[in-house]
Amino acid sequence: MVAAIRVPRSQRAKRELLKHAPKLVETGKKTLILHGTKTSAVLNSVLSDIYHLKRDNAVKYTKKNDNIRPFESGGETSLEFFSLKTDCSLIVYGSHSKKRPNNLVLGRTYDHHIYDLVEVGVENYKPMESFAYDKKLAPKLGSKPFFAFIGQHFESSEELKHLKEVLLDLFRGEVVENLNLAGVDRIYVCTAISPTTVYMMHCALRLKRSGTSIPRMELIEVGPSMDLVVRRHRLPVESLKKEAMKSAEPAKKMKNVMKDPVHGRVGKVYMPDQEVGKLTLTNDIKGLKRERREAKKNKEHSKKQKVNPE
């Protein structure tokens, strides 16, 4: 008989599942890289390069998946299932066909359901290995990248606007508050060369000594470079977009709480004005307890005296 409540049998499994819980402030998104029925050599290289760029927080599947059709209504279920199991919210799906050669679908999920998709074709691809440079300048894994977007098409074209957002999301990494300036070493350069094409490069940054405290930047091309031609795209549904863009409310500051090194956490108790002048004095107040007691005793005494002569 299937139990009504399924709980993980070990603490380790439980910890892993709790990591998948929705958080108030989100840390970096994970990427899932997979391919469809047919891939080309170029596409294989592209997928493996993207995986190397995002090594720490990416999952690469090696099997071919023939039941995934991202732009069709029924063909996304497999993607959503994988997203749920691997807890990845960014998807890079590659496929190759005669109609769409070297096809790459970049997708995002919200709550493990497809949020939006951009389909691009890869042209003029140069793999990472083809670039020769001084190995000491190679960008380290996991460093926070710079972004440079060039071209007015990023603003005028709907598709490029969408692609810009998706590329930013894909390569951004974690949103951090503190950044070590010594660890700044890579930059993604995206130029809009036409209303549908983006020329993407990945370069290493070299900080050169300059007269001021601000170093001079030098770019050395290291990584893959390719032309991304936008083929199709699907924008998110308005209601879903509104929900996904909601940000957490900042925690309200607790008033009247102070930390005292001697007493610990202290707060002031504010008494309302008692208005002593307006208090009505009755016989019932505690201050006159003794008087009341004695008055009672005297009364009884006097009563007894009255009875006795009779």
Added chain:
Amino acid sequence: MAEEAAATTAAAASNYEVDLGNLMAYDPSHHLAAAPSNREAMREECLQKATELAQAVADVLFALPPNEARDGPLVRLPPPNTRLPREKHLPRPKPPTKWEQFAKMKGITKRKKNKREWDEQTQSWKRTYGYDRVNDDRDIPIIEAKATDEPGVDPFAQRKEEKKKRVEKQEKNRLENLKKAAKVGALPSHIQLAAKALPITGTKADLPKKSKKEDLENVAGMASTATASGGKFDEKLPGEKPPKHAGKHRKFLPVVEGKGIGNLEKQQYDKVLNSILAKNSEDQLDVGRAITMYKVKKEKQRSKDKDRPSKSNNKLKPQKKGFKKSSKKNA
């Protein structure tokens, strides 16, 4: 100095959008000078432009006040300007459990229990829960008999039963609390509820209901006649009811009756035709009913006419005067 001035004017002229939280710089006003066909020139131009943009970001970045850390200067980044969608929904607050609601109403607050407690029986410190715990129900060696106890009842087994019932009740309550949380969407992520607990599609009416006893008996009766011999020679099971409409279900008219259309057939056809015509006709007058109604009406009339002669003889009978006195008379 002149260089700096030139740089600042250049930056101001280009007016890049710098998003420091994302370390991003965007030049919205750039037009590609080199033709896309000439890749080398385009690449060079892109690199040069990118250097300018990177410099713009670095200008702002390195201008931030650094804190000296072990590995290098740490800088506090502002939150990013461009907002990107979340990957999961905002965590929803868990609805209070049944016990929590009750405790709130009664004003019961939680009290912290110690991990170890002194056990009088074994004169040692034992843990409050788990293996070898304090005051364990199973450790009691002797239970004294009370006056209310029935003879032949095993008190140890009774205690075991009670504990089992308590545990079952608790599990049921826990499931109910989890279902309530799942309804709101606040189920803890390490727990999964079985699909049968929550109907996903349709309404409760779509769930297969348990058959009633009489339904089963009727169905058993019907099934028994579904044999080659109509269930005549089979053994009847206890509780099996014979089918309600036993025997023939259709009435077939005799094949040969007379010449042409027989009387029974004619009756059948007439019936059908009449009902069709009656429905479609505009008069829709049911003649038989009309006659009956007319007859009834006539009967009533006749009975009224019969009464009338008796009514006209009222003068002989003592007349009942009304007790109401008209005010006019008095006045």
